[in-house]
Amino acid sequence: xxxxxxxxxxxELTVEEMRAKVGTGxxxxxxENMLLSMGPQHPSTHGVLRLLVExxxxxxxxxxxxxxxxxxxxxxxxxxxxxxxALVMTDRLDYLSPMGNNLAYVMAxxxxxxxxxxxxxxxxxxxxxELTRIQSHLVWLATHALDLAAMSVFLYCFREREYLLDVFxxxxxxxxxxxFFRPGGMWRDVPEEFVPAVEQFLDFFPSRIADYExxxxxxxxxxxxxxxxxxxxxxxxxxxxxxxxSLRGSGVDWDIRRxxxxxxxxxxxxxxxxxxxxxxxxxxxxxxxxxxxxMKIIRQALDRLPEGPVNIADRKIVPPPRSELGQSMEAVIHxxxxxxxxxxxxxxxxxxxxxSPRGELGCxxxxxxxxxxxxxxxxxPSYVNLASLPFLSKGTFIADVVAIIGSIDIVLGExxx
Amino acid sequence: MSTDTFVVxxxxxxxxxAIEEIIDFRGEQTVVINGKHLQKIVKxxxxxxxxxxxxxxxxxxxxxxxETPRFAVNYHFYSTxxxxxxxxxxxxxxxxxGVDTLGELWRVATWLEMEVWDLxxxxxxxxxxxxxxxxxxxxxxxxxxxxxxxxxxxxxxSFNWRxxxxxxPHPQD
Numbered sequence: 304x305x306x307x308x309x310x311x312x313x314x315e316l317t318v319e320e321m322r323a324k325v326g327t328g329x330x331x332x333x334x335e336n337m338l339l340s341m342g343p344q345h346p347s348t349h350g351v352l353r354l355l356v357e358x359x360x361x362x363x364x365x366x367x368x369x370x371x372x373x374x375x376x377x378x379x380x381x382x383x384x385x386x387x388x389a390l391v392m393t394d395r396l397d398y399l400s401p402m403g404n405n406l407a408y409v410m411a412x413x414x415x416x417x418x419x420x421x422x423x424x425x426x427x428x429x430x431x432x433e434l435t436r437i438q439s440h441l442v443w444l445a446t447h448a449l450d451l452a453a454m455s456v457f458l459y460c461f462r463e464r465e466y467l468l469d470v471f472x473x474x475x476x477x478x479x480x481x482x483f484f485r486p487g488g489m490w491r492d493v494p495e496e497f498v499p500a501v502e503q504f505l506d507f508f509p510s511r512i513a514d515y516e517x518x519x520x521x522x523x524x525x526x527x528x529x530x531x532x533x534x535x536x537x538x539x540x541x542x543x544x545x546x547x548x549s550l551r552g553s554g555v556d557w558d559i560r561r562x563x564x565x566x567x568x569x570x571x572x573x574x575x576x577x578x579x580x581x582x583x584x585x586x587x588x589x590x591x592x593x594x595x596x597x598m599k600i601i602r603q604a605l606d607r608l609p610e611g612p613v614n615i616a617d618r619k620i621v622p623p624p625r626s627e628l629g630q631s632m633e634a635v636i637h638x639x640x641x642x643x644x645x646x647x648x649x650x651x652x653x654x655x656x657x658x659s660p661r662g663e664l665g666c667x668x669x670x671x672x673x674x675x676x677x678x679x680x681x682x683x684p685s686y687v688n689l690a691s692l693p694f695l696s697k698g699t700f701i702a703d704v705v706a707i708i709g710s711i712d713i714v715l716g717e718x719x720x
Numbered sequence: 721m722s723t724d725t726f727v728v729x730x731x732x733x734x735x736x737x738a739i740e741e742i743i744d745f746r747g748e749q750t751v752v753i754n755g756k757h758l759q760k761i762v763k764x765x766x767x768x769x770x771x772x773x774x775x776x777x778x779x780x781x782x783x784x785x786x787e788t789p790r791f792a793v794n795y796h797f798y799s800t801x802x803x804x805x806x807x808x809x810x811x812x813x814x815x816x817x818g819v820d821t822l823g824e825l826w827r828v829a830t831w832l833e834m835e836v837w838d839l840x841x842x843x844x845x846x847x848x849x850x851x852x853x854x855x856x857x858x859x860x861x862x863x864x865x866x867x868x869x870x871x872x873x874x875x876x877x878s879f880n881w882r883x884x885x886x887x888x889p890h891p892q893d
Contacts, residue, residue, distance in 0.1 A: 370853060371852075371853060371854035371855060371856075374854040376863060378839075378864060379863050379864055379868075380870070383870050414746050417746060541774055541775055541800065542826055542827045542828065543827055543828050544775070544776060544777065544826065544831075555800060556800075557775070557798075562798070562800075562803040563803070563805065651745045651746065652782070652794075653745065653746050663777060665777065665778055665796070667778070667780050669782055677782075678782050678783070680780040680782075682778035682780070682796070686835070687828060687831070689831075690827075690828050694827075719854060720854075
């Protein structure tokens with residue numbers, strides 16, 4: 304058995320030694336084949352993913368993903384922090400959609416507490432969640448196209464993404480890790496520049512999408528790299544637990560915003576883009592159309608943005624505003640209690656899921672009556688979607704593996720947690 | 721009659737002694753079932769014409785130390801046809817015995833069970849692929865258990881630099 308262990312060294316190993324070395328437990332079909340370790344330092348694995356690939360020439364015979372290089376024990380660490388402090392760790396899971404992670408966690412905690420966000424808070428959450436979706440899809444498109452050697456798309460996408468990050472900075476003070484949504488509402492109301500900035504974005508963004516489409520949609524190189532590659536049928540996609548655009552690209556109409564509406568998503572008028580082709584190109588089409596649908600939702604949300612508070616009035620959960628602290632002794636007590644001890648959540652467990660840019664992001668929270676969660680678990684779409692990668696890749700060329708990884712849109716921070 | 725009581729009735733009819741407890745909390749229904757019926761009940765939920773819970777979305781384990789039974793394994797199912805949601809829960813006392821795998825019913829199940837085994841140490845009978853996924857192969861223990869310390873790095877000062885340095889963990893060669 305030969306193994307490419309560096310740029311120019313070839314080692315002779317027995318199959319048993321090889322298995323012990325690679326550590327993924329993958330079945331090796333033939334000793335004639337080559338084992339290639341792809342990653343973790345590989346630009347097209349979108350992070351620190353290592354793939355063990357068994358190759359017959361250029362064809363993938365077998366594959367096993369090896370993860371954990373970014374494991375930081377987020378779920379364990381959250382158990383030792385109060386509900387509010389643990390929120391900060393959720394941003395770092397899926398670092399391309401920090402607001403989406405905040406939303407899943409915050410809504411699970413709110414469900415556990417039995418409270419509901421205010422009407423204005425809900426609409427602002429919808430706007431920011433959809434902007435995050437567009438932002439995440441832009442990074443996906445940029446890197447996916449870059450993997451398949453369309454470099455200019457990358458530069459254009461990052462230009463628009465930067466605009467959105469400026470909007471997030473305006474709102475939360477941070478470009479990415481905003482920790483903006485809090486149990487009971489959000490850090491503070493959005494500034495008055497926010498709505499004009501989003502409206503401006505909605506004005507220029509459709510023409511920018513048209514630019515990306517002009518570069519890719521009918522590009523013969525793009526078509527030959529994405530059409531009929533990484534095919535998965537709707538039934539198989541359900542078997543493999545795929546969610547998000549990867550599932551909808553195979554024709555299964557499944558969107559958590561529709562199936563389990565949260566934040567009044569059932570009152571917005573939008574389509575769920577579907578395709579029945581089930582290949583890399585179909586998933587690309589679904590995500591491109593999702594950006595249009597997100598804009599549609601944001602437009603409706605801006606139209607119905609009500610006045611009023613963004614946080615609930617319960618001072619046992621949401622800290623009092625600064626203005627009250629100078630006048631009310633009670634406000635000082637609440638402030639002190641919340642920032643030292645935190646609020647207490649009842650005993651019980653809940654599961655809340657949202658449609659993150661990558662699929663269903665679920666959050667399981669168990670409270671034990673104290674101020675810290677007893678157990679937090681994230682059902683992260685990237686982790687579950689990655690399971691299908693060997694299935695999608697078998698029989699394709701190794702160059703197509705790059706396209707398939709891009710099309711299921713994984714983020715390693717979320718996989719490893 | 722809501723979907724939730726519908727599910728319970730179906731299970732009760734097919735397996736009268738399987739349901740141990742039904743918990744309603746915040747609009748979510750948890751059906752605590754006996755582990756030995758798990759595979760059959762899940763197959764019923766998936767294949768029954770009116771239920772059609774065809775989407776296994778998540779498996780997550782919970783540690784209730786010091787209570788007995790100590791561990792709980794939650795299975796979250798969706799129906800892509802009826803948009804219903806149901807949670808099955810199996811209480812596990814002996815993690816080495818564990819519960820039966822669902823790998824024969826959903827291909828993603830082996831992958832989800834791998835995470836539970838790695839971080840919580842609950843065995844899934846029949847899942848031959850269980851391995852260290854997030855943690856190094858030579859890792860001891862399962863970090864999400866409640867008796868597993870959170871851990872921290874001991875600070876070295878000039879007066880005890882060598883002493884602390886000697887007992888710090890070092891990566892293996």
